[in-house]
Amino acid sequence: MFSLNDEFVENQIMGLAGEWRPATIMPRPHRHNEIELNVVETGSITYLFGGSRISIRPNHLAIFWGATPHQVVHIEPDSHFHWITIPFSLFMQCHLPDTLLQQIIGGKFLQYVLEELCQEICIRLHQWHHDMKAQTPEHNKIILLELEASLRRILLSVPHPSSEQDQHHGTASTTLNKVEEIAAFIAESYTQPLKVEQIASHVHLHPNYAMSLFRKHVGISITEYINQYRVAHAQRLLLTSDANVSEIALSAGFGSVSRFYSVFKEAYGQDPTDFRKGFSLSTNKK
Template sequence: MIESVMSGKMMSPAAGDPSSFGFSVWRGAPGSMERAHTHDDVELNVATGSLEYVIRGERVVVPPGVVLLFWASQPHQLVGFERDAEVTWLTVPLRTLLGWQLPAGFVERFLRGGLTLVEPGAGSFDAAALDRWRHELAEGGFAAETARKDIEVHVRRVAVSAGEAQRDGGAGADGDRAAAVVARMAAFAAENAHRNPRVAEVAAAVHLHPQYAMTLFKRVLGVSIGSYLTTCRIHDAQRLLVTTTDPVALVAEKVGYGSLSQFYDKFRQVTGCSPAVYRRGRVESG
């Protein structure tokens, strides 16, 4: 049975809210996340019991032993867990992971907000390996470097298990640089979406001309910067609708919409339903 975690404390990456946790491994009992958070890492976690997250406004249930991999720049919050479950979290800085030249399709998918679920054994993320990495990273020096290389190999196996390695052998140097720049723009957009920054501001965050920034962003992620900002704002609204009892008007205000009618229009465009219908359906199903 999955229990609510809307009270109490969580001794895990969720205990703080830095821009990055770096190359780290945590292990322990799950606890509450009082609010969603973001950080500029790729996060992998696996638990001995079921976990329930809200990621970009959608509920995601992760079965025991299944590895969840996603780019943590999107708002995520642990909202439920199975009694006596133990969780291991692994974070890899996005820039580090992009340097591994993983299959382009795999990279593009998680940059677009896709989630990867890997069945037990498929990516070899067993408890013994995670515990070994935790100790080696803490030891530093040669042991830590060995752990980082081992983790890279295991993430490559996750890419193979996800079926993306068949597309190509890697993004290449130019593709990696482009993906890294777009990742920084996407992270800036996600963090500031509630105030609806202009395209020029997003481009300035990575020192690019706005026109070139728009072209590069669309080429890598397949959507415009404006559309991505709208999606981020609506996903944050979805999260608030599921995890709070705030009135719809207050939710709209919190995600940066001064016009309630505009919020309704954009929400329906992204989700296919009204905020009230969305909330009712998710709360009843939860």
């Protein structure tokens, strides 16, 4: 089973997995095709997600699609949390409310205040982590059925996600603020033609310094980070629309279909057409 103690890579296949563990800073952003759930028991963790800092505090359930690049960039002392990933196709088969699915597929980072449900959910999470170690189809089926029931119970009790604003820690240095400005600009502009010079100008830095600064603190180049967003955008369209590959490539910000194929295959080990076919087959299985 995958563990967050493993090395982070750009695109991971995590499957149905999870654990309860101390929170740690992630050295670089990563992506995966699963839906991810986080529940913090103690302390708090802060993600850089979609160019914004988003903090998860105790008694909060966070749900997001891992296709969007995300990175834990700040933790409070003694922070412990649960994480679970659910394959996209299995999550879609839960038949949860369309409004929830649309927000997740659209790249939203949703948080629900659990209040009195938190203890019950944490007990279930510990049980699911235990069941996952068995790695049997029957255990996995039980996990998915209980997970669907738990999410439905949460949505009945807390029908709307928290409206709290993304939080920026006052202790963040000017250097890190510049890195986050770059990340935010990319998150807002990746579907358009982007050059490093344009991005550096936006944050008032020399291009060479901007590239060096970003790689030092994020762990990948600016170009790689842009491609992560473009691939995630294309992935959403491949799974949720009937648009052809050429239309998707241009919509995601790739300058050519050949470039799209090259970057996508490097990320997923298969071309966009095969990726779409594979998802269709998995969701049609009985």
